[in-house]
Structure formats: C-alpha cells, structure tokens
Amino acid sequence: xxxxxxxxxxxxxxxxxxxxxxxxxxxxxxxxxxxxxxxxxxxxxxxxxxxxxxxxxxxxxxxxxxxxxxxxxxxxxxxxxxxxxxxxxxxxxxxxxxxxxxxxxxxxxxxxxxxxxxxxxxxxxxxxxxxxxxxxxxxxxxxxxxxxxxxxxxxxxxxxxxxxxxxxxxxxxxxxxxxxxxxxxxxxxxxxxxxxxxxxxxxxxxxxxxxxxxxxxxxxxxxxxxxxxxxxxxxxxxxxxxxxxxxxxxxxxxxxxxxxxxxxxxxxxxxxxxxxxxxxxxxxxxxxxxxxxxxxxxxxxxxxxxxxxxxxxxxxxxxxxxxxxxxxxxxxxxxxxxxxxxxxxxxxxxxxxxxxxxxxxxxxxxxxxxxxxxxxxxxxxxxxxxxxxxxxxxxxxxxxxxxxxxxxxxxxxxxxxxxxxxxxxxxxxxxxxxxxxxxxxxxxxxxxxxxxxxxxxxxxxxxxxxxxxxxxxxxxxxxxxxxxx
Amino acid sequence: xxxxxxxxxxxxxxxxxxxxxxxxxxxxxxxxxxxxxxxxxxxxxxxxxxxxxxxxxxxxxxxxxxxxxxxxxxxxxxxxxxxxxxxxxxxxxxxxxxxxxxxxxxxxxxxxxxxxxxxxxxxxxxxxxxxxxxxxxxxxxxxxxxxxxxxxxxxxxxxxxxxxxxxxxxxxxxxxxxxxxxxxxxxxxxxxxxxxxxxxxxxxxxxxxxxxxxxxxxxxxxxxxxxxxxxxxx
Ligand SMILES: Nc1ncnc2c1ncn2[C@@H]1O[C@H](COP(=O)(O)OP(=O)(O)OP(=O)(O)O)[C@@H](O)[C@H]1O
Ligand SMILES: [Mg+2]
Numbered sequence: 224x225x226x227x228x229x230x231x232x233x234x235x236x237x238x239x240x241x242x243x244x245x246x247x248x249x250x251x252x253x254x255x256x257x258x259x260x261x262x263x264x265x266x267x268x269x270x271x272x273x274x275x276x277x278x279x280x281x282x283x284x285x286x287x288x289x290x291x292x293x294x295x296x297x298x299x300x301x302x303x304x305x306x307x308x309x310x311x312x313x314x315x316x317x318x319x320x321x322x323x324x325x326x327x328x329x330x331x332x333x334x335x336x337x338x339x340x341x342x343x344x345x346x347x348x349x350x351x352x353x354x355x356x357x358x359x360x361x362x363x364x365x366x367x368x369x370x371x372x373x374x375x376x377x378x379x380x381x382x383x384x385x386x387x388x389x390x391x392x393x394x395x396x397x398x399x400x401x402x403x404x405x406x407x408x409x410x411x412x413x414x415x416x417x418x419x420x421x422x423x424x425x426x427x428x429x430x431x432x433x434x435x436x437x438x439x440x441x442x443x444x445x446x447x448x449x450x451x452x453x454x455x456x457x458x459x460x461x462x463x464x465x466x467x468x469x470x471x472x473x474x475x476x477x478x479x480x481x482x483x484x485x486x487x488x489x490x491x492x493x494x495x496x497x498x499x500x501x502x503x504x505x506x507x508x509x510x511x512x513x514x515x516x517x518x519x520x521x522x523x524x525x526x527x528x529x530x531x532x533x534x535x536x537x538x539x540x541x542x543x544x545x546x547x548x549x550x551x552x553x554x555x556x557x558x559x560x561x562x563x564x565x566x567x568x569x570x571x572x573x574x575x576x577x578x579x580x581x582x583x584x585x586x587x588x589x590x591x592x593x594x595x596x597x598x599x600x601x602x603x604x605x606x607x608x609x610x611x612x613x614x615x616x617x618x619x620x621x622x623x624x625x626x627x628x629x630x631x632x633x634x635x636x637x638x639x640x641x642x643x644x645x646x647x648x649x650x651x652x653x654x655x656x657x658x659x660x661x662x663x664x665x666x667x668x669x670x671x672x673x674x675x676x677x678x679x680x681x682x683x684x685x686x687x688x689x690x691x692x693x694x695x696x697x698x699x700x701x702x703x704x705x706x707x708x
Numbered sequence: 709x710x711x712x713x714x715x716x717x718x719x720x721x722x723x724x725x726x727x728x729x730x731x732x733x734x735x736x737x738x739x740x741x742x743x744x745x746x747x748x749x750x751x752x753x754x755x756x757x758x759x760x761x762x763x764x765x766x767x768x769x770x771x772x773x774x775x776x777x778x779x780x781x782x783x784x785x786x787x788x789x790x791x792x793x794x795x796x797x798x799x800x801x802x803x804x805x806x807x808x809x810x811x812x813x814x815x816x817x818x819x820x821x822x823x824x825x826x827x828x829x830x831x832x833x834x835x836x837x838x839x840x841x842x843x844x845x846x847x848x849x850x851x852x853x854x855x856x857x858x859x860x861x862x863x864x865x866x867x868x869x870x871x872x873x874x875x876x877x878x879x880x881x882x883x884x885x886x887x888x889x890x891x892x893x894x895x896x897x898x899x900x901x902x903x904x905x906x907x908x909x910x911x912x913x914x915x916x917x918x919x920x921x922x923x924x925x926x927x928x929x930x931x932x933x934x935x936x937x938x939x940x941x942x
Contacts, residue, residue: 225817229806236805567801570762571815571863572790574783701789702763704801705753 226577230584233557234592241589244553248546248593253600255542256677260601262535263673269528279404280501282487283514297484301508305489308503310496316484317402318395318474322445322467325356354390355477358444361389362434362465391431393445393467395474401458404488407468412439412454421472424453428464445477489515539677543684546593550586550688558582558692558699565696566703579693586689587682594678601674709738709903710759710871715768717754728754729765730926736919738870739901741894743914745931746923752907753798755923756873759905760795761785772871790818794864796874798907800856804849808834808859811848815866826866833862838888853880861889865896872896872904878913890916 235241282305284297299316306314399407399414407414407426415424427437432455437443441452450469458464475481491500497517504515558565568578717729728751736742744752757763759770761777769778772792780788789795802811809830816826834844837858848856857880864872872893878886890913896902897918908914920931 225823232805563801564803567797567803568814569786570760570789570795570797570801572786572793572818572867573814574786574818577818700763701761702757704762704797704799705757 226581227584230581231588233581234585234588241592244549244589245592245596248549248589249596249600251542251546251549252590252593252597252678252681253604254597255539255546255681256597256601256674257604258535258539258542259677260670260673262532262539263670265528265532265535269525269532272525272528278491278493278497279517280489280491280497280504281404281516282489282504282508283485283516285510285512285514295512296480297487297513299482299484301513302484302487304507305487305504308489308500308507310492310500311489311504312492313398313488313490315400315404315488315490316397316471317486317488318471318478318480318483319485320393320395320445320474320478321354322357322359322391322393323354324360325358327360328354328356355393355446357391357393357446359391359431359435359467361391362428362430363389363461389465391465391467393425393469393474393477395469395471395477397471400488401456401463401468402486402488404490407456408458409454410457412452415453415468415470418470419472420470421476422470423448423450423473424469425450426454426456426468427452428466429455429457430461430464431466448477543680546590546681547684547688550590550685551691553589554582554586554689554692555695557585558695562699563703563706565699566701566706569699569701570704575697578696582693582696583686583689586685586692590681590685594681597681598674598678601677709773710736711771712759713769713771715755715758715770716766717751717758717763718766727751727926729758731768732923732926732928733768734921734928734930736903736905738903739897740919741897741904741917742906742919742921743917744905744907744921744923744928745909745914750923751926752923753875755928756795756875756905756907759871760793760873761788762795790815791867792870794867794869794872794874796857796860796864796872796877798875798879800860802848802856802859802863805847807845807847808839808851808855808862809844811859812862812866815863819867829866830862833865834859836865836892837862838885854882854885857881858885858889861892868900868902870903872902874904874906876907876909878908878910883912886910887912 282297282301284295297316302314302316305311394402396402396418398418399409401407409426410429412426415422415426425443427435432438432441432452435443437452439452439454442449443452444450445467456464456468458466469477471484472481475483489500489504491497501515501517505513508515565578569575712732712734715729715732716727718725718727728749730751732755744755746752754763758765761770761780765778769776771777772788777785777788803814806814809827812830812833813826816829821829831841831844835841839855839858839862843851843855848859851859857877861874861877864874874893877893878889881889893904893906894916897904906913906917914920915934917933920933922929922931
C-alpha cells in the first residue's frame with residue numbers, strides 16, 4: 224500500500240459519488256478541451272490567412288469599395304506613383320472582365336428573365352460591367368448558391384429561371400500573380416510571358432479547364448476572338464479556379480478601357496512596413512482617388528474569426544476554472560468528511576506532506592477519470608462546437624448586407640481581384656460561397672498535441688484546486704481521533 | 709524513562725470548566741507494565757492522549773528520555789508518535805477501507821520501511837494477536853469488534869515503540885483471547901523492555917501489571933497491586 228494506491232482506493236471509496244463527480248468533471252473538462260480545439264483550429268486559420276495576406280495591399284478606385292461602383296478608375300500614372308512610394312517592392316495592375324457563356328446568354332435573353340433578378344446582371348447601383356461572351360462554360364453551377372444569394376440580395380428571384388452557370392472571371396494581370404498578389408501556381412504549361420503586352424494566350428483555372436475539356440494548347444473564344452491556353456493554374460479554391468487570366472493590356476482592350484486599372488496589387492517589402500506604407504500610399508494617391516485596403520478586406524473575415532477565437536478562449540478558461548472549482552469543492556468536502564481519519568493518520572505518525580500528497584493524488588485520479596471521459600466527449604463534440612461557433616458568427620456578419628460587408632468577406636475568400644468598378648454585382652454567388660468556404664475550412668480536429676496540452680492544463684488546475692484542501696489537512700490535529708464522528 | 713510533571717488539561721464546555729487531568733505527576737521506568745483504572749469520564753483517555761502527544765496539555769510537561777514534549781515542534785512530535793509511541797485507541801480508529809494487513813503496514817510505511825519487510829512484519833504481528841490468517845487481507849469494516857481490536861494492537865506494535873499506550877485493549881475480547889493479549893503485553897515489557905501503560909476496567913489485567921494507578925476526578929493516585937500467587941512466581 225503506497226500513498227498512490229491509497230489515493231486511488233480512496234477515490235473509489237464511494238462509487239456512486241465518484242461516478243457523479245467524474246460525470247460533472249467530464250462535462251467541464253470536455254467543454255474545456257472542445258473549446259481549446261476550436262481555439263487552436265481558428266488560430267491556425269487566422270495565422271494562415273494572415274500569412275496569405277502578408278505584405279499585400281490592394282488599391283481600388285475611391286468609392287469603388289463594396290462593388291458599389293463610382294469613382295474615377297485608376298490609371299497607369301497612379302501605378303507609377305504607387306511604385307515610387309518607399310518600401311513598395313512591386314505594383315501590379317489588374318483589369319477584370321466578366322465572361323458569360325454565349326449560348327446561355329442568348330437563351331436567357333430570349334426567356335426574358337435575364338435582367339430580372341439582381342443576381343448577377345449588374346448589381347444595384349453597381350457600374351454595369353461590360354459582360355463579354357465566351358465559349359467557356361463556368362465550372363460552378365449557379366444552383367442553390369445563386370438562388371440563395373438572389374434572395375439575400377433583396378430581389379425576388381423568379382421560380383422559372385432556366386438553369387445556368389455563373390460567370391467566369393477573367394482578369395488581366397500585369398505580372399504572374401493572382402488577384403491576391405500571390406504568385407500563380409502553374410500546374411501545367413507555362414505562364415503568359417510578357418504580362419505587359421497584348422497576347423492571345425491565357426491561363427485557365429484547373430477546374431474551369433476540366434469543365435470545358437481544355438488542355439494546354441487548346442483554344443477558346445472571348446467576344447469571338449480566339450485565345451490559346453498557355454497554362455493551367457491551381458488557386459486552391461473552387462472559385463479561384465473558375466477563372467481566366469490574360470495579360471493586362473489584353474484585358475484593357477477587351478474591356479475597351481485602355482490604360483485603366485480596376486485595381487492595383489501593391490507588395491510591401493516587409494510585414495512591419497505594411498501599416499506605414501498603407502498610409503504613405505493613401506497620401507500619395509489621395510484618399511479621394513484611391514482606397515487602399517490591407518489584405519483585400521480579409522479584416523472582416525479575420526475579425527469574425529478573431530471573435531470566435533476569443534469566445535473559445537474565454538470559454539476554455541471558464542470551463543477549466545469550473546473543473547478546478549469542482550475539484551476544490553469536492554476535496555474540501557472530502558477533507559471535512561475524513562477529518563477523523565486524517566487525525567488517525569497523524570496520530571500514528573503520518574507527516575503532513577504525506578497526507579496532503581494523498582489528497583492531491585486523489586484529486587488527480589478524479590481529474591484523470593474526468594479527462595478520459597471528457598476527452599471522449601470533446602472528440603465527438605469539438606467539430607460540432609467549432610462549426611456552431613463559426614456559423615453563428617458568419618451568419619451575423621453576412622446578415623448585415625450594408626455596403627458590401629458580406630461581399631467584402633467574399634472578396635477575401637475567393638477572388639479579391641474583383642475590383643470596385645462594379646465588375647461583380649453584390650450578392651453574387653461568390654461572396655457567400657466564398658465566405659462559407661473560408662469559414663468551414665476551419666476544421667476542428669482534435670489533434671493529440673492540443674488534447675495533451677488541454678489535459679495538462681486540467682491537471683494543473685486540479686493540483687491548484689486540490690492544494691487548498693490538502694493544506695487544510697495540515698491544520699487538523701491528531702486529537703481528532705478521540706472526537707466522535 | 710517517562711516523567712509526568714504537574715500535567716493539567718482543562719476543557720471549556722459552555723460556562724463550565726472541566727479538568728479531566730488535574731495536576732498529575734508520576735514516573736515510569738523503562739520496561740514497566742502499568743495500568744490506570746478509574747470510572748468512566750474520570751479522564752483516563754485524556755491523560756493517555758497527552759502522553760502520546762495527540763493533545764497538548766494546558767500546563768505541565770511530559771519528559772521522555774530527558775526530552776520535554778512541551779518544547780518539541782510539531783514535526784518532532786509527529787516523529788515521536790511515529791517512532792516512540794504505539795497507541796491502541798479505545799475506538800480502534802483503523803482505516804475502514806483498508807485491509808487488516810494494510811492498516812498494520814501504515815505506521816511502517818510512514819517510517820520508510822521497505823514494502824516487503826513491512827508486509828512480512830504485519831503478517832507476523834497479526835499472527836501474534838491471533839487474527840485468522842484468512843482474515844489478514846479482509847477489509848476492516850468486515851471484521852468483528854474483537855478482530856478489529858486485535859488489528860489495532862498489532863498496528864500499535866508495528867514500529868517496535870518504546871512506549872505503548874493502550875486504551876482498554878481487552879475491552880472487546882473474550883476471556884481467553886484477552887488473556888493472550890495480556891500475556892503478549894507482559895512479554896513485551898519483560899523481554900523487549902517496552903514500557904506499557906494500559907487503561908483498563910479488567911481486574912485480571914490490572915492485577916498482572918507491575919504498578920497500578922487510579923484516576924479520580926483528574927487526580928492520580930497509585931494503588932498496591934494484588935498479584936496472584938501463581939503469577940508472582942513466574
Ligand atoms: N474535547 C473535549 N471537550 C470537552 N470535554 C471533554 C473533551 N474531551 C473529553 N472531555 C471530557 O473530559 C472528561 C474525561 O474524558 P475521558 O475521555 O478522558 O474519560 P475516560 O476516563 O477515558 O472515560 P471512559 O472510561 O468512559 O473512556 C469527560 O467528562 C469528557 O466529557
Ligand atoms: Mg476513555
């Protein structure tokens with residue numbers, strides 16, 4: 224019989240009570256662990272998003288924020304001005320186009336529904352983008368997303384709408400980067416060569432190419448002009464891959480807006496300089512002319528995730544504290560109950576530390592049992608808890624459709640290159656699909672490391688909770704043995 | 709070896725002050741087997757608790773081998789209880805969810821004796837107090853009162869104490885078993901030079917001790933022992 228064996232034995236002395244205590248502890252510990260898992264998952268996602276945003280600033284025409292259109296377009300001179308700002312390492316202009324499948328457009332025009340729902344026929348107040356026809360079929364069906372977004376957008380969707388697919392984004396880029404400023408991942412073929420000259424080459428997203436059975440060297444048309452697929456890229460998201468990149472001058476010509484830029488992607492030399500460079504850019508370009516945003520409006524998504532992170536952290540601490548409190552109260556009760564027995568141990572010469580250790584170990588046995596059951600609870604519940612936290616949060620964000628908060632999130636997620644010029648009407652499938660994609664990609668998996676850290680903190684709290692009652696045992700005098708029960 | 713000097717213990721119960729131990733002084737030489745008799749409530753258990761350092765006197769002192777208990781810090785008193793004292797409680801005070809062997813092993817565990825050694829000694833002691841070997845592993849709360857009393861005696865002997873304080877050690881035993889315990893205690897005082905102080909109502913036991921004290925309303929007096937002739941020649 225060692226101290227440990229005695230502690231384990233004592234923990235099971237009153238089996239019914241032990242089961243009850245373990246059950247209550249398991250709920251608290253399970254909740255704590257689930258919250259920790261959620262917190263870690265969100266923290267990882269935030270870090271990933273921050274890293275992806277990195278040192279990129281986006282410049283849109285003033286007033287163009289939120290796809291509401293308006294403002295003067297950006298020009299090549301402004302790009303030069305931006306490039307001259309200290310710490311700016313690169314400026315890439317973009318011009319965006321919206322491509323509609325030629326036959327679908329014709330069918331829709333004939334059925335007369337095309338202009339009805341505000342879905343994607345030019346947003347309310349948006350500067351109607353020149354919609355160009357293409358031989359390409361989008362890789363994403365309008366499906367439920369399109370319908371849902373029309374509803375969210377506040378316009379009445381017609382029940383008799385023919386099936387149709389979403390538009391394809393075509394972006395003219397001045398360098399081999401995507402609309403977030405990230406270098407394109409070319410999976411097949413080559414880049415476009417000189418991005419500052421007109422060419423009839425294009426880069427296609429993998430899913431778009433697959434949908435249209437195109438490979439490197441295949442051709443397709445935009446407004447009856449033939450383009451050759453020079454390469455395929457993988458943007459990593461479904462929406463990002465439903466896109467075409469051409470060179471900037473090509474897009475400008477196609478849009479009929481030579482020299483104009485829909486947006487500029489400004490890369491800053493280091494993360495520390497991003498904030499100051501943002502201010503410098505605003506001064507150089509004039510806030511009445513250009514909106515400089517960091518991370519392509521990821522802030523909204525980040526703050527949404529940030530609040531999930533905070534909520535889960537607070538809940539973790541609260542649940543952990545509750546577990547500690549349960550242990551404290553139970554152990555205080557046990558010490559009171561075993562007062563006489565503690566007196567006996569002292570009367571036969573047990574040192575205070577042995578008795579205190581015995582009670583701390585007993586608390587740890589309870590904590591271990593609670594952790595085992597709690598970890599099982601957490602592994603079942605954490606995914607649900609994380610997604611519940613996130614969906615609640617994203618709903619509250621997207622449910623406020625005032626000038627493009629929801630849309631801003633969308634931009635963050637799937638293609639921030641949609642510039643302010645109203646190229647994309649708000650309420651497009653993209654925004655919501657993108658937001659959902661962003662947030663559901665936070666997968667709360669109970670990694671062993673996180674669970675171990677959580678259980679470690681449970682034991683820490685259990686020791687703290689047991690310490691007070693253990694120290695109380697030191698005050699019990701051996702003469703207690705002579706007192707009645 | 710044990711010297712009791714003007715020991716007083718008072719309790720305040722309500723507005724009354726009671727003195728179960730009132731200016732008690734005596735000395736016991738090493739190896740003496742002594743008994744204390746007295747009416748219920750006369751203060752016998754209270755006196756024993758003071759000698760065993762379970763309680764602190766209101767005034768007076770107990771000096772053991774020249775060392776005063778009053779001057780000892782708590783940690784030393786714990787060590788004194790563990791090493792020098794074997795206490796048999798009137799109400800046994802065994803740990804109910806442990807087995808008989810585990811209870812006897814406890815003081816040895818606190819004294820840092822190796823597990824194998826303490827298990828062996830615990831079994832030997834339980835044999836000495838005549839507890840059935842098949843009851844050694846039985847939990848205390850499944851033993852009879854007399855069986856528990858013998859486990860309590862075995863536990864008191866565990867660390868080979870120099871002083872055994874036994875509060876009614878034969879109170880729950882039949883005559884035959886009681887006689888055996890008396891024989892065990894007297895052999896310890898005789899052969900191991902253990903000082904033993906027993907509180908008893910048992911005339912047979914009181915008459916087999918070397919000295920006999922009577923406690924009356926907190927006052928201790930020594931009485932002559934009427935040793936049976938048979939025993940005296942032994
Ligand atoms: N903690 C206490 N507070 C108040 N009074 C106490 C306390 N402990 C003991 N007493 C009282 O002191 C007196 C002596 O008690 P003690 O237990 O020493 O008697 P005893 O001689 O052992 O009796 P018995 O033979 O019945 O065991 C009793 O009147 C008892 O009520
Ligand atoms: Mg008594």
